Structure formats: C-alpha cells, structure tokens
Amino acid sequence: MLSGCIGDDxxxxxxxxxxxSKQGMRVTQYCGIPTTNADPAVEAGVVALKSRSIPAADAIAQSLAALDWLHAQGCQQFLFKYCSTFDSTPDGNIGPVxxxxxDSLGARKVVVCPAFPGAGRTLYQGHLFVQDRxxxxSGMEHHPLNPMNDSDIRRFLARQTTSRVGHVAFADVRRGAAVIADALTREDAMDARLIVVDALSDDDLMAIGEALDGLPLLTGGSGIAMxxxxNFRRKGLLSGQGGTWQGVSGKAVVLSGxxxxxxxxxxxxxxxxxxPAREIxxxxxxxxxxxxxEVAAWAIAQDALPLIYSSAxxxxxKAAQQTHGRDRVAAAIEALFANIARAVVAAGMARLIVAGGETSxxxxxxxxxxxxxxxPEIAPGAPALRASRPTGDITLALKSGNFGGPDFFAEASTVLRGA
Structure with missing residues (x-):
C-alpha cells in the first residue's frame, strides 16, 4: 500500500x-479500522471513521489507531480527509487530529486544503467559498452539528490547534509546484506547521499535489488527493490495474438524514x-x-423508488434540538436509520442510496x-460502492448532504444497478 488515508466520515x-480511483490507483475503502492486513494489490487504503462530531479525544484515539494500521501496511504518505466545507467546531476535531x-509522524509542512472546485468549494486568500458565497x-452556518460561522480557515483552524497556522496564497499557487514547495518551506521557516493553501481549480490541486511529493502528511478535502x-506513477509504483466493480439487481431504497x-x-x-416518500x-x-x-415493509411494497427521510x-x-437536546436527537435518528437499513436489506433491498455523512x-x-x-462516479464526490456479504452483495451510494444534482436519487439507483 502506497497511500494511507483517514476519513472523518x-x-x-x-x-x-x-x-x-479516477486518478488510476487501486483503492479499497475500509469501514472502521481493519483487524487483518490489506490485500497486497491495494495501492491506496481509505479508513473511514465516524469521528467528525465525537469528542476530540476520541477522534484523536481512533485516528491514531487508523494511522498505526496504515503504517503497518507500508504506506509512504498519509492523508487526513475532512469535509470540503471544513465541518467542525472551535473545539475540533480537525485541528486536534x-x-x-x-506529532506521531514527526511531520512539518502539513498542508490544509479543503478545496474541491468540482463541487464548487474554492479557497482564496485563506477564505473558503461554496460556489459564489x-x-x-452558504447555508453551512445552519448545520445542526457543525455550524460554520467563519469562512477564514486560517482563523477558524487557529482556534482548534496548538500549532502555528501558515498560508500559501493564490499568487504563489498559480505559479506552479516549484513555487508552492518554496512557499511551504518559507512558512515552515516561520514555524508554521499547519499551512492553509489556496486553490481555485483542479489545475491548482494538481500543482499542489506535485509539491507535496515526499511529505509524510497532508490534510484536506478529497480534491487535495488529485x-x-x-507522484507514485512517475516513480513507477502504480500497477495500472484498477479494481473491478459490478452493479446488482434487486430493489432500491433511499435513506436520508x-x-x-x-x-x-x-x-x-x-x-x-x-x-413514494415517507418522512420520519x-x-x-x-x-x-x-x-x-414496518417501514421496511412499506418500502419493499413500493413499485417506484421509495424514499425514507428525516431531513427537516x-x-x-433547531426546535427539535431545543426540546430534546442535540445529542439525543442525533443519536435517535442515527440509531433508527441503522435499524431501518438492516430491516430493508433483510427484506430484500440490494441497492441503498444514503444521504448525509452521519446517516451514512x-x-x-x-x-x-x-x-x-x-x-463509477454518480456525481462529483459520490461514487457507486459495492459490499460483499455472505447473504448477498449490495451496492451503495453514500452522499454528502450538499452533493449531487436535483435527481441524484434516481440517477444513483440506475448506476447501482450497473446500467
């Protein structure tokens, strides 16, 4: 394994x-920290955690355990992946993790770049934009768990970290990889360890990626991996043999939290x-x-694609959180969707489209x-996935809340079938 990645959802x-995968690596996504070694053919391993909104100490412990496993697989470079809207609070968890x-890797020049231009997230002069806002x-100020009330990533991150926060501005980024590398060295000389780097386009992300060759740790949204x-291909380390994937037939359901x-x-x-749609x-x-x-029975009885949602x-x-408490509401909805997922799969559903990081x-x-x-990619940031199970394989789409076009649910159902 060459690239070891830790995702917070x-x-x-x-x-x-x-x-x-689109850039030519053979990739497997692991759901939690594996207990056995990876297939030697895997070139990039992504350990998916559910650590975005848990206490910072727990997020750190889980992330370090994931790092240990990835290190044991021989990874040469590590990436901590968080949302392209920098979902967190002033207490964490991005900075602490x-x-x-x-600290564990002895890393400096740690890039912080949540930009994902393909989904409308750009970073300019240290400020994060969603489309033109x-x-x-952008609406993220109303997020029920991680309301984002400051677009200045340098300032927001500084509240979370004990490290000095640096910045490589777009004027340097636009001049290419060599200048970006020099700018990172400059910020490092000024004792900045976490360094926010601007990016407005995929070309910027490609140049940043080249500048990161050989650095042990980077952080950001998925775009930073482009x-x-x-870098690995240039060294002759990639096999050029991507993984195989097949859709499955059977009924589909949408679960949205x-x-x-x-x-x-x-x-x-x-x-x-x-x-058909049913609100919870x-x-x-x-x-x-x-x-x-009963909800699963309702879903399986529908002729068209059924939707089960709790997306107010x-x-x-806010009213529900004030009545019951934020954590209680979140825990109840997540537990309910987990139980519904088990029920619909047991009832014969083979394709699941899930909206929302915590719900997924x-x-x-x-x-x-x-x-x-x-x-295959269903929409930018949302690929089709397949899970092997003793009782029969299923396909899934795990969609971040803000991703996908207006008819994403129907499009995902088609792709998950293999069409």
Whole structure:
C-alpha cells in the first residue's frame, strides 16, 4: 500500500476513494479500522471513521489507531480527509487530529486544503467559498452539528490547534509546484506547521499535489488527493490495474438524514415526480414511535423508488434540538436509520442510496460492512460502492448532504444497478 488515508466520515471517505480511483490507483475503502492486513494489490487504503462530531479525544484515539494500521501496511504518505466545507467546531476535531497525526509522524509542512472546485468549494486568500458565497453565508452556518460561522480557515483552524497556522496564497499557487514547495518551506521557516493553501481549480490541486511529493502528511478535502497518484506513477509504483466493480439487481431504497439545502431540494424533486416518500420526524425518532420492520415493509411494497427521510429545514431541526437536546436527537435518528437499513436489506433491498455523512456512517455500521469496492462516479464526490456479504452483495451510494444534482436519487439507483 502506497497511500494511507483517514476519513472523518463515511461519505467523505468514499468521495476520497473516488478521487484516487479516477486518478488510476487501486483503492479499497475500509469501514472502521481493519483487524487483518490489506490485500497486497491495494495501492491506496481509505479508513473511514465516524469521528467528525465525537469528542476530540476520541477522534484523536481512533485516528491514531487508523494511522498505526496504515503504517503497518507500508504506506509512504498519509492523508487526513475532512469535509470540503471544513465541518467542525472551535473545539475540533480537525485541528486536534491534525496535530496528533503530525506529532506521531514527526511531520512539518502539513498542508490544509479543503478545496474541491468540482463541487464548487474554492479557497482564496485563506477564505473558503461554496460556489459564489463565503462559507458562513452558504447555508453551512445552519448545520445542526457543525455550524460554520467563519469562512477564514486560517482563523477558524487557529482556534482548534496548538500549532502555528501558515498560508500559501493564490499568487504563489498559480505559479506552479516549484513555487508552492518554496512557499511551504518559507512558512515552515516561520514555524508554521499547519499551512492553509489556496486553490481555485483542479489545475491548482494538481500543482499542489506535485509539491507535496515526499511529505509524510497532508490534510484536506478529497480534491487535495488529485495530484498524489501522479507522484507514485512517475516513480513507477502504480500497477495500472484498477479494481473491478459490478452493479446488482434487486430493489432500491433511499435513506436520508441530511438536512442540507441540496438534499432537501433532492427530496422535493423526488416527491414532485410522484415517487413514494415517507418522512420520519425527530420527535417520532426520539419517542421510539417508528417500527423499522414496518417501514421496511412499506418500502419493499413500493413499485417506484421509495424514499425514507428525516431531513427537516433548519428551523424545525433547531426546535427539535431545543426540546430534546442535540445529542439525543442525533443519536435517535442515527440509531433508527441503522435499524431501518438492516430491516430493508433483510427484506430484500440490494441497492441503498444514503444521504448525509452521519446517516451514512450509521447505516454502514448497522449493516456490519467492513470494506467497500469503488465503482463509477454518480456525481462529483459520490461514487457507486459495492459490499460483499455472505447473504448477498449490495451496492451503495453514500452522499454528502450538499452533493449531487436535483435527481441524484434516481440517477444513483440506475448506476447501482450497473446500467
């Protein structure tokens, strides 16, 4: 294994695996920390954790355990992957985990670059934009778990880390890899260990990737991985033999716990098209008034693609959190979706489209999946995935809340079938 990656949620990890696979690496996504060694043919291993919103100390412990496993597989370079909207709070977890990984590896010049231009996330003068809006005006300021109220990644990160935060501005990035490498050295000489690097295009990310050749640790969104495979290819280390992937037939279902604006639009599109949809409220989830077996029976009985969702607008989410407590609401919804996922698969569903990072993590853990094969891209940042199971393989799409076009659910169902 050449590249060892640690993702702080399951959708972001599949996004990263997709990026590396498209660039020619043979990739496997592991669901949690494996207990056995990897297949020697795997060139990039992505360990997907559910560590984005847990206490920082727990996130650090899990990330270091993942690092130890990846180190044992022979990895030459490590990547800590978080969301392209930098989902975190002033207490963590991005800064604390990055510090811990850097300490373990003795790493300096640790790049911080959440940019993903293909999904509209760009970084300019240290500020993160979503399309044409600063991060804190993009809707992310209303995120129920990680509200982002500051677009200046340098300033936000400085609240989380004990390291000095540096910056490589776009004026240096646009001049190419050699200048970027010199700028990283300059920031390192000024005792900056975590260094925010601007990026406005895929070409910028490719140049940044070239500048990172040989550095032990980098951090960012999936875009930062675009230029890394080329470094290994230039050294003759890639086999050129990607993995194989096949779709599966059988019924499909959509499970959505994301409250992002993009997902709510996708739900509206689904309902407007006359497809079956069933809402689960936070109140019902907390009260335990939803029977997963009954919900699964409803889903399996539908002729068209069924949608089961708990994706309310920010005002309703906030009201539920004030009534029941934020952690209680989140735990109840995640546990319910895990139980529903088990029930629908047991009922014969073979294709699952899941929206939302926390929901995706709950579903994957609930199904006991350990490794995922990477398939074709459904939308930027959202590949098709396949899991081998003794009772029959299933295919999945694990979608970050903000990703995908208006008809993503139907498109994903088609791709997961292998069409």
């Amino acid at each position: 399951f959708t972001g990890s599949s996004d990263l695996a997709n990026t590396l 990055a510090d811990a990984l850097a 600063p991060l804190n005006e 230029g890394l495979p080329r 994301s409250c992002s604006a993009a997902t709510r639009d996708q739900i509206a599109q689904h309902r407007d098209a006359g497809r 409220t936070a109140d019902d989830a907390v009260a335990g008034q939803v029977d997963p077996a 607008d920010p005002a309703r989410v 993590g709950a579903v994957v853990e609930g199904l006991g999946l350990t490794a995922l094969d990477i398939g």
